[in-house]
Amino acid sequence: MNSIEKGSMKRGEFLRSLGLSTSTLMAFYCLGTTMTACGSKNDDPNPNPDPDPNPGTGGNGISGTTTGNNINFTIDLTNSSNTDLKTAGNSKIIGDVLVALSTTGNYVALSKKCTHEGNTVGYRKAQNDIQCPVHLSEFTLTGAVKQGPAASPLTAYTVTVSSDGNTLTVKA
Ligand code: FES
Known part of the structure; x- marks a missing residue:
């Protein structure tokens, strides 16, 4: 019988213990790390700039x-x-x-x-x-x-x- 001690297992070990595939594991990692480790990086400090360059x-x-x-x-x-x-x-x-x-x-x-x-x-x-x-x-x-x-x-x-x-x- 497989028992999981609460708090002693890392997230990856836990997910692997569930028998999930590598790609499924990557999806979990991405969700858990706010996408920064998955290449969807947005460094723009102003992602929604005013489209009107002449607002006056x-x-x-x-x-x-x-x-x-x-x-x-x-x-x-x-x-x-x-x-x-x-x-x-x-x-x-x-x-x-x-x-x-x-x-x-x-x-x-x-x-x-x-x-x-x-x-x-x-x-x-x-x-x-x-x-x-x-x-x-x-x-x-x-x-x-x-x-x-x-x-x-x-x-x-x-x-x-x-x-x-x-x-x-x-x-x-
Ligand atoms: S709608 Fe017929 S010529 Fe303009």
């Missing part, structure tokens, strides 16, 4: 109403989330609005919703226009239909650039 500007640098019928928002172009909008030919969907800096250097803001069946349109740098990728309707930068099947223009919003060029205001 309101998170992603966008504030105001970006959806619905009362579009009225500002975009901080110095915020790292938006600096790409300082480069001609780039665009971004913000809420219900497609904002682009055209290849000719003008900011435009249009409803992202195609007037055909409501899919999301996109800015095309090469053509300097707007296209819906679903049924290939095309729109000018003022929102006018260039090519159907869409029959109605995209809603265009007013874009104002601050004097320092760092803030865009988009309004219905």
